[in-house]
Amino acid sequence: MSHKGNSKGKKSAKAGAESKSEDVLQAVVLADSFQDRYRPFTTEKPRCLLPLANTPLIEYTLEFLAMNGVNEVYIYCGAHTDQVEDYISRSRWSTASRTCPFSVLQFVRVSDARSVGDVLRDMDKRSLVDGDFILVHGDLVSNIMLDGALAAHRKRRETSAANIMTVVLRSGGQEEHRTKTNGITPIFVVDTKTQRCLHYDEMSPLNSDRYMSLDPAVVDELSTEFEIRSDLIDAQIDICTPEVLALWSESFDYELPRRNFLHGVLKDWELNGKMIYAEIFDEGYAARASNLQMYDAISRDVLSRWTYPFIPECNVVPKQTYQRNINGVVVEDGVFHANDAKISNSIIGRNSTIGSASKVSNSIIGRDCKIGANVVLEDCYIWSDATIEDGTRITRSIVADSSTIGKNSTIPTGTLISFGVQIGEGTLLSKNAIISPVTVDGSPVTPDTDLLGAATNAAPLANPEDEDEDDEDPAILQKSLIYSIAEFNISTSSVSTLSSEVSDDDYDQVAHSIDADASTRSRLSSFASDEAGEKLSFHNDAVHGLLDALRADSGDFDSAKLEFMGLRLANDASDSMMRRAVAVAFARRAAELLTPEYGPLEPSKAAEKALTASNGATKFVDEVGVGGGEPEQVEFILALQKGLLHAKGPEQSRVGILLAALLQQLYALDILEEEGILGWWGDERAADGEGMVTLKDKCRVLVEWLENAEEEDDEDDSDDE
């Protein structure tokens, strides 16, 4: 007795000591991805609760975390938070139920998050996580054991605090692979020896150029031996230290964990001094059901058991009772199918019935579904409680909960039928149709009784691309169930000709991109158009900023100058762009002062006021606007001339006088020298176009006077005084 007691005491003491010293593993689950790639389903239900192989997606994610011994989980839900919380509280993950393997499962609410970045910045503020944590998305399906990666990460982190993150990747082979994301190909540059991730980029068939620019520093300083891999399946499993969150906070404009954060942090390695590593697995399964195409692919992988043990047969979720029968048919209790129904390689949920002579292949059917006689289902996803009446044929489509499809209908490839849709008899849908009873923003639609039968409650949804402003975003390739780039006029075979076609007039189009044809624009590389956009926006922002400062009566120009320089740095604007912006701003201000609204002043007065009213404005023009020798001055005057040309309001003759007055004023202020003005006078660009000539002519008097002044130096000097 005493002996037994002793041993017990020892053991429990030992166990207690161990549990104390063991640091807990934390995980952050992002259950909202701030995307709409699951439309129309996500209008009513959050993505993480949508069933994949009859199991809500979040179950796979949480099982994955439990499998890896995670102890504390923080979930951010975003849209439909209540539904997720409700689901979790009734599931085995509820921390109140004793069945939960996690000691903490907490929902994180962020009120105005608009991107993943916002959520993570908020997490940083709350400092919920204090050790290494695993960052995953709520649509992750994986059976990878992270122990090795975690140990490696910990070792690196102990070596240096700069090693902040490890991304977990699965090699996907060189060949085409259904589980690789379509449309966006992640490219990782990884050091072969240290596994350090050196560069990250994404490529898309919509890019016109098939190039990735690699920082020369990678070759020069960072690595002697590295691989550039585009074959990786990135399930976005990140092992992070809390510094990662701090880094998110520092970079307030990062939104996406990959395209912004990973790319940015790796690019600015010199600045932030952080290092990120990549752990590439050749075993195990990891993928994110980040869009419907991935949903399709992962469902196939579940059917063919790649996700083992997360397959229906293992009944990982409580109360599931799947058993495998012959022909790869996995059925739950209470499934009835007629003897002459042909079923192969499918998953069928509880209490579903399948009528006689029906054929079901490679499909997943939820619980309580009624499949009539002579129905043909191929590669379909039928969620719970749906009714498919006799003689209907469905191919590679998704039919959501509680939908009814009438007799002898044909649902072709790529159709998405949302929750509770009623479709009448004999309906024939077109490919890739999206049928929903509610619109994108959740209000009921006007039923399309012509197409879907008299009793219907739904209508086809307008193609969501129409309202999309950003055509270059490769995300549009991921919106449909079936991946296709046909409608974007791109195919792998024609890419080379296409890119040469575009490259000729690339920059012209960029310059006129405001009214460029949308379809042409979609073919442009996003990089090029971004740059053009940035330059335009710099010019506009700068001019407006300066104008506001000039108009202000307070007359302190220093802050405006600071803002302008900041803008310049942010946009990496060149000197000539700056000069143009300054010239245009002052030209507009001067022109404004001629109008009754602000003045009206005489041109000479206006010129004087525009240049000298604010303290420091003169100096600003001198240093920033002109700041140089003759060519710069010529350029400045040209810009001034152009700016006045486009200035609205006063008639051209007065504007011409204004230009002369401005030049005189600038000359008087020692900003411009006679060489500059004369140089401009001789420059042929100054007479380019009718308006320009008119303006130029008005300055003849000034120029002639200057020419004389040059001859009589003494007089010039005295004039100045």
Place this chain on the structure above:
Amino acid sequence: MVSHPAGYAPDLEKYLKTLKGQQLDTSVESLISLLKRRQIKGSEPCAVATAHILLQVVARSKWHDVDGLIDNISRIGRRLVEAQPKELVIANIVRRVLGLIRDEAAEDRNEGASGTPSEAQMTPTDTVHPDPKWPTSTPTKQDSVIDQVPNSPKPVLQSRPTGLSSYSSVNVPKTLFHLLSVSGPNDAESVLHGSPFGNSGTSTPSWRGHSAQVHSLRSEVIDGIEEIKDEISQVDDQIAALAEVQIHPGDYVLIHQPSATVERFILRAALKRKFTVLIATEPPRKQSSEVQHTSFRKKLAAAGITVINIMNGGLMAYMSRVDKVIIGAHAVVANGGVVADAGAAAVARAAKEQGNAVIVLSGVYKLSPENPFNEESLIEWGDSSSFVGFEDGAMVSGVEIRTAITEIVPPELIDTYITNLGTHSSDHLSSLIADHYKQEDVDFHLWNEGER
């Protein structure tokens, strides 16, 4: 922070550590998920985990009489079986525990009626040991004899674990029979020890609902389960003890994907004999420099045994040289069929064609009273990635891959079964089953669920 070489992922070892600190429900649920996620797999780990959790159920769940306990055990046992229906050992252990409870209960009832019939059943193994062998427990026993008159038989019963844990392997075969066998030669001693039980029985006229009696039953059953745990842990040793009889000098012994049991068996034989071992393995999917079963090969080489690795494909060529084939079992079903690693059936069939002996190694706890009406239902299908890499996109999308982890070796291909109780033929299995399981528990399986 301290470094943790073991990592975070739960496994059997970590699970067993958590048992003490957790609520019973939590432990049950976490075991169920571990089984479902296949993080505890293989017959021995499953059996150990089941024994541990059932011990917790007996010790900590609420029950007031035997029926309540049986109910608890069957309910939780059934959930465990459902979690991993392909591992027959889980159901076996549950049946063993149920049988144990029924025995103890029957005993107590009999005691209530008349002290004598139960005595022999009660203490067959305890009495084998002469007292000096376990001196620590002797005083306890004496105390208990003094104590028990005004009290319940509790102290006596609690002295048992000390005795049981000190068993040497020599005596274990006896312990396995102890539930049913009446050991004649020990009668005299058992009467000697039996008298206190008789007394205690009579001193408590009605035990139902009596907390002391519940307590005694509880500790009896816990001791029984501890015994089962000991049995499981000693199986490999006991089977290995029979190796020298089976393997003769100069033999060519073919083993198929050796399990721990088989490795132990071969290594034990290698201590005394010189023979040749052929290891049949599945061809590895990846070309790796690592030779399979490296550590086992090293140990064999150290013992001076020649080892030949052969892939499954080249098996037939070697079969004419082979004298014996040894297969480790995952489970043995009632008709003698053996659930073994996939590939074993082909090996056994090849051996049969050549007239070579096929020997199956299996602990008695792996012997299941179930007779599969559908052999397919016993085969566990595994991960597709064992044969095809997931990175092979064309194969993934174009080919349906089925990977069997286990398969059934038909009884007619097997010559000898070696268990921890000795060497048997397939005819003998049914008596082993009858010895170990109660008839009413044989029907305990997944399909009972519907009736409840």
